[in-house]
Amino acid sequence: MASLTSKISISEINSLSDKQFESIFGGVIELCKDAAVQVKKKCPFQSLEALCDAFQTYLQDLSLEDKVVILKLHPDLAGRLADLGQLTQESTEEQKAAGLDKLTSEQKRILEERKNRYNEKFDFPFIICARENKIQSIMEGLQVRYENSYKEEVAIGINEVKKICRLRILDIVKE
Numbered sequence: 014m015a016s017l018t019s020k021i022s023i024s025e026i027n028s029l030s031d032k033q034f035e036s037i038f039g040g041v042i043e044l045c046k047d048a049a050v051q052v053k054k055k056c057p058f059q060s061l062e063a064l065c066d067a068f069q070t071y072l073q074d075l076s077l078e079d080k081v082v083i084l085k086l087h088p089d090l091a092g093r094l095a096d097l098g099q100l101t102q103e104s105t106e107e108q109k110a111a112g113l114d115k116l117t118s119e120q121k122r123i124l125e126e127r128k129n130r131y132n133e134k135f136d137f138p139f140i141i142c143a144r145e146n147k148i149q150s151i152m153e154g155l156q157v158r159y160e161n162s163y164k165e166e167v168a169i170g171i172n173e174v175k176k177i178c179r180l181r182i183l184d185i186v187k188e
């Protein structure tokens with residue numbers, strides 16, 4: 014999954030410059046370089062878990078409005094960007110892992126319908142950690158989570174972003 018050929022250790026991370034840190038961790042939250050800028054200020058990290066915690070705290074401490082901004086930075090599942098081959102490398106591989114590149118036309122139609130309905134209700138995309146799911150659970154999630162309140166869905170969406178972020182960090186850092 015990682016674009017790096019080999020993983021780096023926590024002590025190597027602790028000796029990175031701001032620029033290096035931002036370039037390595039700038040994508041662990043989709044298109045949100047600010048997370049890496051803010052988390053770098055917490056350096057040094059005692060462990061991989063401490064590094065993951067710092068990103069999770071960054072997400073948790075955001076206002077409701079800023080959490081929504083983060084959700085909106087995420088691409089649609091099997092959406093237009095995927096069709097155009099314009100997802101980030103991370104998202105491309107995650108969506109593939111869930112089998113979203115192999116939808117039948119019927120599955121694509123149902124997914125499209127449920128995503129649109131979700132988007133119309135919440136005005137942000139449905140976010141789920143694709144690597145921890147398959148087509149079936151994504152379809153079911155869309156159905157079940159549609160019933161939630163706005164606040165509940167922001168919280169659940171951010172929780173999924175935390176899972177995505179943690180897995181992306183594990184692709185970069187030696188355990």
Ligand SMILES: NC(=O)N[C@H]1NC(=O)NC1=O
Nearest residue numbers: 088104107140141142143
């Ligand atoms: N919309 C959405 O959930 N997008 C994503 N999920 C994930 O694991 N990678 C993504 O790009």
